[in-house]
Amino acid sequence: MQAIENDRSSLIESEHDYILNTYKRLPIVIDKAVGCRVIDINGNEYLDFLAGIAVNALGHSHPRIINAVQEQIFRYMHVSNYFYQDTQIKLAQNLCRMSGFSKVFFTNSGTEATEAAIKLIRRWGLKNKKTNILAFSGGFHGRTYGALSIMDKPRYKDTMGPFLPNTQVIPLNDIETLMSSVNSDTAGVVLEFIQGEGGISILTPEFVEMLMELKSVHNFLLIADEVQCGIGRSGRLFAFEHWNIRPDVIIMAKGMGGGLPLGGLLVDENLSDIWETGMHGTTYGGNAVACATGMVVLEELESGLMEHVQSMGEYFRRELEKIHATNPKKVLQVRGLGLMCGLLLSFDAGLLVNALLERKAIANAASGNVLRMVPPLIVGKTEINEFVTILQKALDSIDIQ
Numbered sequence: 001m002q003a004i005e006n007d008r009s010s011l012i013e014s015e016h017d018y019i020l021n022t023y024k025r026l027p028i029v030i031d032k033a034v035g036c037r038v039i040d041i042n043g044n045e046y047l048d049f050l051a052g053i054a055v056n057a058l059g060h061s062h063p064r065i066i067n068a069v070q071e072q073i074f075r076y077m078h079v080s081n082y083f084y085q086d087t088q089i090k091l092a093q094n095l096c097r098m099s100g101f102s103k104v105f106f107t108n109s110g111t112e113a114t115e116a117a118i119k120l121i122r123r124w125g126l127k128n129k130k131t132n133i134l135a136f137s138g139g140f141h142g143r144t145y146g147a148l149s150i151m152d153k154p155r156y157k158d159t160m161g162p163f164l165p166n167t168q169v170i171p172l173n174d175i176e177t178l179m180s181s182v183n184s185d186t187a188g189v190v191l192e193f194i195q196g197e198g199g200i201s202i203l204t205p206e207f208v209e210m211l212m213e214l215k216s217v218h219n220f221l222l223i224a225d226e227v228q229c230g231i232g233r234s235g236r237l238f239a240f241e242h243w244n245i246r247p248d249v250i251i252m253a254k255g256m257g258g259g260l261p262l263g264g265l266l267v268d269e270n271l272s273d274i275w276e277t278g279m280h281g282t283t284y285g286g287n288a289v290a291c292a293t294g295m296v297v298l299e300e301l302e303s304g305l306m307e308h309v310q311s312m313g314e315y316f317r318r319e320l321e322k323i324h325a326t327n328p329k330k331v332l333q334v335r336g337l338g339l340m341c342g343l344l345l346s347f348d349a350g351l352l353v354n355a356l357l358e359r360k361a362i363a364n365a366a367s368g369n370v371l372r373m374v375p376p377l378i379v380g381k382t383e384i385n386e387f388v389t390i391l392q393k394a395l396d397s398i399d400i401q
Ligand SMILES: Cc1ncc(COP(=O)(O)O)c(C=O)c1O
Pocket: 108, 109, 110, 111, 112, 114, 140, 141, 142, 143, 192, 196, 197, 225, 226, 227, 228, 229, 253, 254
């Protein structure tokens, strides 16, 4: 045991020596992960309601994901986008069929998909004599310059400027400001229908209605950032479907690759010829192994997983509402759709994250005072009940005066 502990301490020390200090790590060194559990190198088992930050849609070590990886790596791993690749083409075909959208561009991550969307807006804007891009307070679109330019949190942006011009970030769900900010120069509006990092904040129906009305008057592109809330997490393939509207472009990543780096754009028919050969590209984007696992995620969603997310999401929120009812001073609100859930707390969510971790459950803090819970989409009632029991004990352990 001592040897393992030394291992743990020396690994953590080496991390501090050799890896730039950008991440605030949880004090766990992971050994392996299966289903909804991660196991550290000391053999401690944790219930994982973070799922690699909403990435491991099918949980950890799903046999179909492992098979898909094995099959693909024995064929080839990477050949570059100089070649036609059947895994990419099949995945694109399935994404288009399931969404009703027209074409795909593959990336490796969410922020690259955001960059691609911004370039697409600018190009469309040039043709239509519009330049401005509008986004919303609390939104998170990635860490590259385009993405940061349409975000407002000082923590991500301070000391990093200057950012892209002709971008504006306005308050979320504020109809007055929306009306006064959109005009004939608006080329694109980028938004999450359910903000993840922003604290599981959901767009109001009135706000979306006004947005669509303004779109029909001013003709701008609507870009739904579905990196976190998409690919089944909200109980629909894409979260915007809950509002019965249709954007022009969808930004995707996270759950899409089922654990491997994969992202992309889905564009509507009116944009399917927006780029000419060579205008945009990436070396790794649409990697064959990631596309093979992406296919498994879509197949599972189509064969019952989406309905499972709906029923487990409803069950989880009912249980969270009970926690809210019995802890009204600590838990102010239950938020979410599907298996993207949050608790608005009257105190720093970091305290609850630590109290959960001590009791072997993992969730994280979003926007300071929101506990974000995004378990694998395969989560069952047993795991939800176990999590809720731990959550109550963790809440009990916190003194808020
Ligand atoms: C809504 C949203 N968009 C974009 C991103 C950026 O994705 P990535 O970290 O893969 O670049 C994230 C990441 O958390 C996100 O939640």
